[in-house]
Amino acid sequence: MIVRIMGEGQVKLADSHFAELNKLDDELLEEMESGDGPGFRATLLALLDKVRELGTPLPDDALEPSELILPAPDATLDEVRDMLSDDGLIPG
Template sequence: MIVRIMGEGQVKVADSRLPELNKLDDELLAEMEGGDEAGFRRTLGALLDAVRRLGEPLPDEALEPSELILPGDDATLDEVRQMLRDDGLIPG
């Protein structure tokens, strides 16, 4: 799966890693629903770090279609809320 982190670039993440990312996505969703700003900030950072750690960065000149777009580290709770799908940021 090709993932774009807004303001950074694209990363190729193996589909086998999605359950690990979905766990963080579920935590993020729960913190957002509870209005836990500190938890939201911490878990968003952990989710993005996991994508960076588990994925392989694509070259800047690569123009692959992104299957998933994630907010950057500095995204606000409201900005992320607007990006949410029914099951969070990451499908599944």
């Protein structure tokens, strides 16, 4: 799956990594619902770091359609809330 981190670029991520990422996504959703700003920030950064760690960066000139778009590291709680689906940021 091709994943875009807003403001950074795209990475190719194997579907096998999504169970691990969904744990962080669930934690992020809980923190957003409870209004835990510091927890939200830490978990968002952990989620993006994990995507970078597990994914393979695509060249900057690649024009692959992104199947999943994640917020920038400095996104606010409200900006991330606007991006959420019923499953959180990551489907599944």
